[in-house]
Amino acid sequence: MKISLEWLREYAELDAPVDELVRALVDTGTEVDRVERAAEGAIVARVLELSPIPESTRGVRLADIDAGAAEPVRLVTGAPNVKAGDLVGYGPPGTVLPGFPEPLGVRSMFGGRYSSPGMLLSAAELGIGADASGLLILERGRPGQPLHEVLGLDVVLDVEVTTNRPDCMCHLGIARELAAALAEPIREPSTDLPEGLLSATASAQRAGVQIDDPVGCPRFTALVIEGVTPGESPDWLQRRLRAIGLRPISSLVDVTNYVTHELGHPLHAFDLDRLTALEGGGRAVTLTVRRARPGESLECLDGVTRPLHAGDMVIASAGVPVSLAGIIGGAATAIGDTTRTVLLEAANWEPTAIRATSRRLGIRTDASALYDKGLPDELAPLALRRAAGLIADLAGGHVLRDPVDEHPAPLPPLQPVELTGAWLGGFLGYPVDVHDASTVLVHLGFSIEQEGDRLTVHPPYFRRDVRIREDVAEEVGRGLGYGRLPSTLPGHRTPVRQLAAEDPIEERVRDVCVGAGFDEALPYVFGRPEVAGWLPGLGDGRAPMALLNPLSDDWTHLRVSLLPGLCQVLALNQSRGVPGAAVFELGCAFWEGERVGQAPGSTPDGMDAGLPPLPAEPLLLAVARHVDGDAAAAAAALRHAQSLLAWLIRDLSGEAAETEPAAIAGLRPGRAAWIRAGGARIGLVGELDATAAERFELRGRVVVAELRLDGLASAGRRPQRYRPVPRFPAVTHDLSVTVPSRERAGDALAVVREAGGALLESVELRDEFRGQKMGEGRKGWTFRLTFRSPERTLTSEEAQEWQEAIVAALHARCEAELRA
Numbered sequence: 033m034k035i036s037l038e039w040l041r042e043y044a045e046l047d048a049p050v051d052e053l054v055r056a057l058v059d060t061g062t063e064v065d066r067v068e069r070a071a072e073g074a075i076v077a078r079v080l081e082l083s084p085i086p087e088s089t090r091g092v093r094l095a096d097i098d099a100g101a102a103e104p105v106r107l108v109t110g111a112p113n114v115k116a117g118d119l120v121g122y123g124p125p126g127t128v129l130p131g132f133p134e135p136l137g138v139r140s141m142f143g144g145r146y147s148s149p150g151m152l153l154s155a156a157e158l159g160i161g162a163d164a165s166g167l168l169i170l171e172r173g174r175p176g177q178p179l180h181e182v183l184g185l186d187v188v189l190d191v192e193v194t195t196n197r198p199d200c201m202c203h204l205g206i207a208r209e210l211a212a213a214l215a216e217p218i219r220e221p222s223t224d225l226p227e228g229l230l231s232a233t234a235s236a237q238r239a240g241v242q243i244d245d246p247v248g249c250p251r252f253t254a255l256v257i258e259g260v261t262p263g264e265s266p267d268w269l270q271r272r273l274r275a276i277g278l279r280p281i282s283s284l285v286d287v288t289n290y291v292t293h294e295l296g297h298p299l300h301a302f303d304l305d306r307l308t309a310l311e312g313g314g315r316a317v318t319l320t321v322r323r324a325r326p327g328e329s330l331e332c333l334d335g336v337t338r339p340l341h342a343g344d345m346v347i348a349s350a351g352v353p354v355s356l357a358g359i360i361g362g363a364a365t366a367i368g369d370t371t372r373t374v375l376l377e378a379a380n381w382e383p384t385a386i387r388a389t390s391r392r393l394g395i396r397t398d399a400s401a402l403y404d405k406g407l408p409d410e411l412a413p414l415a416l417r418r419a420a421g422l423i424a425d426l427a428g429g430h431v432l433r434d435p436v437d438e439h440p441a442p443l444p445p446l447q448p449v450e451l452t453g454a455w456l457g458g459f460l461g462y463p464v465d466v467h468d469a470s471t472v473l474v475h476l477g478f479s480i481e482q483e484g485d486r487l488t489v490h491p492p493y494f495r496r497d498v499r500i501r502e503d504v505a506e507e508v509g510r511g512l513g514y515g516r517l518p519s520t521l522p523g524h525r526t527p528v529r530q531l532a533a534e535d536p537i538e539e540r541v542r543d544v545c546v547g548a549g550f551d552e553a554l555p556y557v558f559g560r561p562e563v564a565g566w567l568p569g570l571g572d573g574r575a576p577m578a579l580l581n582p583l584s585d586d587w588t589h590l591r592v593s594l595l596p597g598l599c600q601v602l603a604l605n606q607s608r609g610v611p612g613a614a615v616f617e618l619g620c621a622f623w624e625g626e627r628v629g630q631a632p633g634s635t636p637d638g639m640d641a642g643l644p645p646l647p648a649e650p651l652l653l654a655v656a657r658h659v660d661g662d663a664a665a666a667a668a669a670l671r672h673a674q675s676l677l678a679w680l681i682r683d684l685s686g687e688a689a690e691t692e693p694a695a696i697a698g699l700r701p702g703r704a705a706w707i708r709a710g711g712a713r714i715g716l717v718g719e720l721d722a723t724a725a726e727r728f729e730l731r732g733r734v735v736v737a738e739l740r741l742d743g744l745a746s747a748g749r750r751p752q753r754y755r756p757v758p759r760f761p762a763v764t765h766d767l768s769v770t771v772p773s774r775e776r777a778g779d780a781l782a783v784v785r786e787a788g789g790a791l792l793e794s795v796e797l798r799d800e801f802r803g804q805k806m807g808e809g810r811k812g813w814t815f816r817l818t819f820r821s822p823e824r825t826l827t828s829e830e831a832q833e834w835q836e837a838i839v840a841a842l843h844a845r846c847e848a849e850l851r852a
Contacts, residue, residue: 034068034276035206037187039294043207044216050187056213060510062200063192069178070185070275071158073127073135076173079118080104087142095152097122100176108141108148113166120167121153121179130159130274153179159274160185161267186275198405199494202296212475212511221294222421223414225431229424231258234434237316238304239375244322246440248345249357251380252321253412254436255420256304258373259429260284266426283426284367284374287419289398297378297407297415298399300355304373306365311350320348321357321379330356331363332395344389345381358386358403359395374423378416380409388581409443410493446491451501453485459505462518472511473504537741538618541653541680548676550616550655555597557619558587563600566727567698569593569738570621570652570716577624577647590622590647594654595698595736599720599728602658606731614657618741620649651742653680659733666719666733667800670703673737674717675796678778681709684744691717691778698724699736707739715739762793762820763831767838769848770810773802777813780846784815787841789834793820812851 037053040046046053054064077097085092085108092110099105099122114120123129127136127150139148155161155168160183173182180187191206199205204221211218238256243249262282264270269290270280276293280286288299307317324340330353331337338356340346345357354362358381367374387404390396413435420431453466466487470480477492491498498504542552561576568574571592582588591597594617605613624647655673659666678689687709696704696718704718717737725734771780777797784795794817801812817838819831842848 033191033193033201035189035191035203036272036275037189039186039203039272039275040207040210043204043219043221044211044214046207046210046214046216048214053210054189056210057189057191057206059513059515060209060213061194062206062209064189065192066190068128068188068190069180070160070188071121071123071127071129071153071179074121074123074129074153074158074179075099076170076175076177076179076182077105077120077122077152078175079114079116079120081116082114085142085146087145094146097152098175099124100174105149107150107152108139108146109152109167111152111154111167113169114152118167119170119173121158121170121183122150123153123157124150129153129157130277131279132157158183158185160271162264162270186271188275195405196497198402198407199296201402201405202292203294205296205494208477212472215475218477221418223417225417225421225424225433229421229431230433231430233432235432235436236434238373238432239307239317239319239436241319241321241436241438243438243440244320245345248323248382248385249321249379250382250441250443251409251412251437251439252319252377253379253416253438254319254375254377255416256373256375256432257420257423257429258432260372260374260423260427261429262367262369262371262427269426282367282369284371284423287422287426288376291415291419291422292398292402295411295415295418296402297411298358298402299376299378299415299419300361300399301367302354302361302365302375302377303367303371304375305371307349307354307375310352310354310364317349317375319354319377322346322348324353328353330354332356332360333363333366334360335363338393341389341392343385345385347377356389356393356395357381359390359393359397359400374429376416376420376423378412378419380407380412384581391581391583406496408493408496409439413437443496446493446496447499448481449489449491449498449501449504451487451489451504453487455501456505456508459502460509460517462516464508464512468512469508472508476507476511478504478507537684537744538651540684541618541741544676544680544683545616545618545653545655548672550614550657553598553601553615553617554619555594555601555617556587557591557597557622558583559589559591559596560586561589563596563727564589564592565697566724567593567595567599567720567736569595569654569698569736570650570740571623572697574623577622592621592623593738594619594621594652595656595738596728598654598656598736599724599730599734602656602734603729606658607729611732612658612660614655616653616655618651618653621652623648623650650740652738653741654736654738656734656736658730659735661733663733666703666735669733669735670717670719671797671800673735674705674707677707677715677717677737677739680739680741681707681714681744684741685709688782689715689778691776693776707737709744712743714743758820758822760821760823760825762818763826763828765817765819765831765835766798767815767817767835768812768851769815769839769842770806770812770851771842771846771848773809773811775811775846780813780815780842780848783841783845784817784838787838788817788819789837791819791821791826791830791834793818 057064077099079095079097081096083094095109096104096106123136125137136150152167154164156164193200208218235256239254241252262284265280265283265286269286273280278289284301288301292298311317324344324346328340329337346353347355347357354365381403383404383406386400390400424431453464457464466485473480479490481488489504564576574592576589576592578589598615598617601615602613657669659669681687681689690708692706692708694706696716699718700721706713707715720734796816798816799814806812819826
């Protein structure tokens, strides 16, 4: 946002150097991105000689000028009022002029026979006057001297205002900040209408308003100004608008733009005669504030006709929209050179509606930028009166008294905030004198009641962001200066890092997944509902919840599973030539079917009281791996994912994972299973089917898995006990068996662990075989068994005895047979 320093000085004595003013803004929390000077790069030049151009029939001449360099500069000028010896303004190539879309360059003229590096400048081109008929002749200066030093040209600050401070999105707001920082009084612009400008007629006799949607429009104010004569705005107003990048149009339009950037409240001016004609004549018109209806559209001021949606707020007349509320006006009722009666409107609009419409239509105006931050109700009538007074002064006419003011849904009044000096000092970290705190707050516009060490602080109407005592402490800290914060070492010992058993579950799971060869991905939590249906994962059967204000057409709903996002990550990697990616995500899904309530008043300001319950946000882990190989490679990746989930389940809860083959949406039949623990279904693992892979634009095979972690976390992890490094070697045997095809690996592993006894340190399913060699209706498994004793070295014979016991148990419970 651009701020004119010359404009700011109307409201406060800001005579300090520019660098000090910038530092004061930055120190109080307003970022200054850039300091620009009007006509930046322009310098003083002396005209040495003028010579005619034979090819010119319009008096264009060649000018040789001294611009402070070793050699004179030759360029082309058509100005009739310049002569040799004059001091003029010169814009060399690269100069940035107000209203020019690009920096000046070198122009080729008269078929390339002459070149003109930059240009000599008029008052209009410098943005300090309207005269473009000739050059601005200077009374003083030396060649090469920056022009702003001679003319005192305006300085423009490009500032970045935080979202919670809409009051600073205008010149008066920035002036308040600077005046408070420099302990200068603020001069508020007059918003009173002199009696001499007022008509005896009331505005309500010419215009009325009906608000059908008080939520969307809490307040609507309007005034009528009769007998105006539009024309050019005075130089001072044009100069200020040009300084902040706005093009002067006419006195009526310029005033609405001026007040918008002065007070921070947008206005819109209708041609009342056009509105009257639209309604078929009559003395009074009635504006209706409502939501748009199906099939409606509006031709806007920029000449573009835009279709409207049901959620868009509009101002309508005679049953048709005439303005897209809070964003842009309509062409049919726009003011122009023939306008004689103006209906001036200043309303307050609900921010989310304005933000949604602005984003959907791709229109970002100065008005929408202010409204989508939220404006105080009290500002609308002030801006209305200020603009009406300026219009009457600059364009003539008289203002009809008694504005139309409909206020069906007032914002709740600001509440006083109580705090003590002792608390304030403790919060800020250094002693604070309550008198100093009061002085700072008064300079910022607050009203103070003091009783001893206790302060009762009343925020001004434009500071609706101040609600709790911490907000007040921030204002005091800004005013006193954050440089007063003492530099001290922490007053306590740095705690020893927690043991692994006490680590947050997210940290532990991340470590395991990274160790298993997966890279963490962070997809968006938004998506399209049809994409969620391609691979619903653990959210199967749950409808994605729609966003009221979606960021784009691709981000309209909250996700019910993490798997679609990971598949899109794999597809993106494939498209960039990165096959074989393996990724995981640890995050929340959003399930409307498991809504949870919150205690009223659980936020510091109590603003959540009475809100509906929130959707459940289960903590999920999802993994996805692209397999650049055949079915055997996919089977290995599937076992790897299954083992990862089983290990996490045992590590986090102590439960054994059970695999339940099933038909799961989006996964290949025969290669999909639910994961259970403690009797509950908490995960899934499988390979994408061809349809899902095609929808996600994935080539090859993709293995995915998803696990719900919050249930495991609540179950509690097993206590981690120290286990010394083994003193005796292990004995490892590979056991190969065939079993009926219906048998599940999880059941077999449980049998092995049970039969293996205390000396069985670990068991791992190493491979699975299918084919004719296994026999009809059978498959082969290879287990790796590791035996170890903590007290002695085991012999192979002892391990063989335990293995035989395992084989017997597998034969009895799984119909297993040893492979030859």
